[in-house]
Amino acid sequence: MRTRHIRTPLPGPKAQALIARDAAVTSPSYPRDYPFAMSHGRGCEVWDVDGNRFLDFAAGIAVCSTGHCHPDVVAAIQSAAGKFLHISSDFWHEGQTRLAERVAAVAPMREPAMSFFGQSGTEAVEAALKLARYATGRSRFIGFLGGFHGRTMGSLAFTSSKYTQQRRFAPTMPGVTHVPYPNPYRPLFQGADQGKAVVDYIEQGIFRGNVPADEVAAVLVEPLQGEGGYLVPPDGFLERLRALCDRHGILLILDEVQTGIGRTGRMFACEHWRVQPDILTLAKGLGSGMPIGMMVARRQVMQAWPRGAHGNTFGGNPLCCAAALATLDLVEREYMGNAATVGAMFFERLQALQARHAEIGEVRGKGLFLAIELV
Structure with a gap:
């Protein structure tokens, strides 16, 4: 280099x-x-x-998970382009089915997974919101302050990392209640366990006095918060959030658009805590730069909606599917392990810098999803 x-x-x-x-x-x-x-x-x-x-x-904009123009990805795209540039979503094709099978084989879920295809992270989130409402018959959601989930009107209702993204676009989709994301470095609650405090706040403050739990379709959360500050939640937070959802029949949607596909040293960031979502959203690094997104759900949840309930024009594009299959090969064979190894080296050296410079308040992250907070 x-x-x-x-x-x-x-x-x-x-x-x-x-x-x-x-x-x-x-x-x-x-x-x-x-x-x-x-x-x-x-x-x-x-x-x-x-x-x-x-x-x-910056890996493009967190999308070039195998670097710019990796020869294997380029070759896969070129091969696919010689057959089709586009296939209508009304029909089947091998690349889309292979990719759905491949993702199902690694999806961190408690039962077999099924996928819906789109072109971006925000579209994957929109599909997740529609599925959650359809599958549960409920209309409300819980989101997190500082989160970023996209800029179309449904996903924008959950996005609060920068005010400029919301300014003059109100009203966005109604029915979203925001709660704090746990931040041990800048705690909002009393006590040492900020993760427990947040979940207790949802249970006791939101569900008992504001939004009835039986009206909530899903909780949407980033397993590590990206634009909100590259925050790593305290151990136990996601596990408690999973248990909260289970108690009330609420779906847990994990937005792994930025954290997924090996960036944190695991295929999915939620695997650091062994938490299994009901719905998972993917994009960015999935296609090494090609425009692809996926909404992945437990089979029982995905099968709730019938044929024709949701669709699009470009989802499952053969070039994008080919790029994603090549990307998964490379990530599993090489880049996921590299993220863990190089990330650990970076983390150690950043901590050494922190020890020498008072301006560095905290070093945090998983794998190559890293940040330093300047104070």
Whole structure:
């Protein structure tokens, strides 16, 4: 691996020209905080249009789980493209079935799993919300402050990591009650066990005095919270949340769009605590950069809705399925173990930095899902 190589002032002249052209024809809603116009990428390296080379520590936008343009993924896409670019969801194809079988084989669920296919994380979450309402006959949900689950109107109702994502879009989907996500470093409750305190608050504060538990279809939560601060919940939190859902007949939806597919050193982050969801949402790293999302559910839950209850146009696209199958091969064979090993090394070295610098308040994470909190 090489280090960065800068040939021009940043942004370079070609980047400036492209950014100016783009501003005239593209929505200004994209964040785009940095004047970076990309040309191509290989592995963990990316080049801008002026030939400057950088290291990509963000894996695209947490999607390039095997690096940029891994040869195995590219070859799988090319092979699939020679047969079909698109297949209607009204029909069957081998790639989609193989991917559903592959995910079912590794899904951390208490019974066989079934999958619904989409193009993104937010679509996977929307499908999970619809299924939860359909399967339970209930309308309400519990979400978590600081969470990010997408930007379409259903998933946006659960997203509270940045106010700008909600501003001037209200009302979003009704029926969502937000509770704090446990943060031992910045506790909101008295006592040492913030995870227990949050679950007790849901049981005693929300269910008894605000939202009846028998009206709640599901609890939607990130097993490790991403945009909310890369928070690692205390041991016991997810287990208690699972038990709470079981007591009240509520479905547990784990959003593993960012944490899944090996990023934390396990295929799914919930496996660190051996917690089994009723519904799981996947996207981002699943396709090594290709637009694919999946909503995975226990068979008994998925079979609640009949043919025609939900669907889409591009879900199960053959190129995306081929990319996902190649990605899972690589993650299982190499990258999941690498995330655990390199993540442990990073964690240890970050803790060494913390010991020397008072500005680092906390080091936290699992695998390569890591953060430092500056104070």
